[in-house]
Amino acid sequence: MTKYLRAAFFLLVVRPVLLVILGVNLRGRENLPTKGPAVIAANHNSHLDTLTLLALFPLRDLPRLRPVAAMDYFLKNKILAWFALNIIGIIPLARGVVKKNPLADLEEALDRGDILILFPEGSRGEPEQRTEFKRGVAYLAKARPQTPIHPVFMHGLGKALPKGSLFLVPFNCDVIVGEPFTWEEPVSAFMETLEDRMNALAERGHFPRWE
Amino acid sequence: METFNGLPLRVLYAIGVIYAVLIVASLIVFVLRKSSPGEATEELSRRVTSWWWMITVFTIAIVTNRIVSTVFLGFVAFLAFKEYLSLIPTRRVDRLILLFAYWAIPVQFYFAHEGRYGLFLTFIPVWMFLFFPMAMTLAGKTEGFLRAVGTLSWGMMITVFALSHTAMLLSAGAGGVIAAGPAGGAGLLLFLVALTQFNDVAQFTWGKLFGRHKITPRVSPKKTWEGFLGGLASTAIAAALAGPYLTPLSMQWAAAGGAMIAIAGFLGDITISAFKRDLGVKDSGGLIPGHGGILDRVDSLTYSAPVFYHAMHFFVFSGRIT
Numbered sequence: 001m002t003k004y005l006r007a008a009f010f011l012l013v014v015r016p017v018l019l020v021i022l023g024v025n026l027r028g029r030e031n032l033p034t035k036g037p038a039v040i041a042a043n044h045n046s047h048l049d050t051l052t053l054l055a056l057f058p059l060r061d062l063p064r065l066r067p068v069a070a071m072d073y074f075l076k077n078k079i080l081a082w083f084a085l086n087i088i089g090i091i092p093l094a095r096g097v098v099k100k101n102p103l104a105d106l107e108e109a110l111d112r113g114d115i116l117i118l119f120p121e122g123s124r125g126e127p128e129q130r131t132e133f134k135r136g137v138a139y140l141a142k143a144r145p146q147t148p149i150h151p152v153f154m155h156g157l158g159k160a161l162p163k164g165s166l167f168l169v170p171f172n173c174d175v176i177v178g179e180p181f182t183w184e185e186p187v188s189a190f191m192e193t194l195e196d197r198m199n200a201l202a203e204r205g206h207f208p209r210w211e
Numbered sequence: 212m213e214t215f216n217g218l219p220l221r222v223l224y225a226i227g228v229i230y231a232v233l234i235v236a237s238l239i240v241f242v243l244r245k246s247s248p249g250e251a252t253e254e255l256s257r258r259v260t261s262w263w264w265m266i267t268v269f270t271i272a273i274v275t276n277r278i279v280s281t282v283f284l285g286f287v288a289f290l291a292f293k294e295y296l297s298l299i300p301t302r303r304v305d306r307l308i309l310l311f312a313y314w315a316i317p318v319q320f321y322f323a324h325e326g327r328y329g330l331f332l333t334f335i336p337v338w339m340f341l342f343f344p345m346a347m348t349l350a351g352k353t354e355g356f357l358r359a360v361g362t363l364s365w366g367m368m369i370t371v372f373a374l375s376h377t378a379m380l381l382s383a384g385a386g387g388v389i390a391a392g393p394a395g396g397a398g399l400l401l402f403l404v405a406l407t408q409f410n411d412v413a414q415f416t417w418g419k420l421f422g423r424h425k426i427t428p429r430v431s432p433k434k435t436w437e438g439f440l441g442g443l444a445s446t447a448i449a450a451a452l453a454g455p456y457l458t459p460l461s462m463q464w465a466a467a468g469g470a471m472i473a474i475a476g477f478l479g480d481i482t483i484s485a486f487k488r489d490l491g492v493k494d495s496g497g498l499i500p501g502h503g504g505i506l507d508r509v510d511s512l513t514y515s516a517p518v519f520y521h522a523m524h525f526f527v528f529s530g531r532i533t
Contacts, residue, residue, distance in 0.1 A: 023293065171293065171297050208301070
């Protein structure tokens with residue numbers, strides 16, 4: 001049942017809003033994964049990031065797309081938790097200090113052939129300003145070294161709906177998908193590759209100032 | 212003669228002629244793909260395919276009824292304004308003012324739909340012009356104030372206000388007060404839009420074939436005198452042929468109108484080029500394959516629509532020339 005609700009939500013709400021109110025300039029569509037397991041690593045500016053990334057894929061892929069989201073934020077009340085788990089289809093991730101392997105759920109999902117969507121910045125932060133990537137993505141890549149990591153750079157959604165705002169203001173947004181890469185030793189080298197690739201993607205676009 | 216929903220049959224026949232031209236263009240592309248395949252031909256092919264889409268959407272919009280037509284034209288203005296705002300630097304503090312600016316679009320097109328000439332003329336150039344700086348002043352951030360209010364006002368004028376003249380042309384035929392001609396407001400709109408786009412293509416083609424002397428080497432290096440004058444002559448001839456059928460204009464006046472659309476269209480084209488060049492972008496967006504963004508497609512119309520409308524208003528609707 002929720003499977004159909006999820007498809008209907010994307011077909012009837014998310015896609016029309018993205019098409020009409022926002023406009024997505026997508027570059028590098030050919031670099032999107034067509035099958036799992038795979039990891040999408042994107043920069044994070046807005047709640048709209050997740051919805052936009054999910055809407056880039058055909059509807060039939062929806063059940064295999066799993067955004068990774070902070071447990072403390074999205075499971076804080078029952079309604080939001082139901083929506084996040086069933087409609088958005090998140091895998092909740094504990095932030096901060098945890099005892100057992102916090103990536104266990106993600107590894108399991110990859111083993112099932114899911115496509116994970118994760119934001120290595122860990123938070124939306126200030127809109128359209130990138131913060132340092134957290135290293136969790138590197139540990140995940142290390143645990144599943146064959147899994148392709150697809151870097152995605154996004155711009156503009158932080159202007160449309162920044163953190164702390166209730167009003168959606170129409171802006172076109174850019175989504176640039178890069179070529180996938182896989183795990184490399186050590187963690188610091190992997191993180192450097194991710195940063196470099198993200199910077200290279202960012203330089204392909206024209207992004208006006210926003211202050 | 213009218214169709215069941217009051218649309219003059221002449222509009223339908225004229226659209227039929229446009230499709231005939233489109234079929235010829237597609238046949239030429241088909242032959243070119245066989246005889247000289249390459250990236251240039253593929254680009255041309257993408258453009259022609261996009262023309263099929265654009266002309267079909269436009270046809271559905273103007274054939275259905277006038278409300279649908281006006282909503283469609285307002286939506287085009289919205290897309291152009293959104294593209295503009297996405298390209299320019301903006302301030303976070305102005306977000307709600309930008310949201311408000313978007314809401315001015317339905318208001319402006321409502322005034323156009325109702326044919327409220329006074330409100331139509333003053334809403335953006337007077338009221339929004341005064342409102343934006345006031346709202347930004349009250350928001351309290353003075354850094355970048357002049358740039359923010361200047362770019363917002365200009366963008367609102369060049370996209371929303373200028374393009375809303377298309378909807379005003381449509382309502383010129385409503386109510387039977389004004390002599391809109393044998394094909395009504397829809398005929399006038401079709402005359403303006405088809406000739407503006409025809410002029411773009413004609414200038415491009417003449418320029419490709421014979422272009423040598425550049426007009427504006429710094430702003431738009433591909434624009435040549437040969438292309439401009441060839442387009443001007445072609446558009447004037449096309450207007451002379453279509454004018455008496457679609458508008459209240461005689462053949463001579465229609466040719467003059469066509470020449471005016473060609474000149475205005477050219478100026479609109481290079482004005483948007485100057486704006487893009489200042490921002491360092493080639494295309495305003497990626498909405499229309501082979502063409503670029505919506506602003507790349509309606510650039511000529513941002514000048515030709517107000518110029519044609521106000522010339523019609525002054526000379527024809529007023530009865531100064533008949």
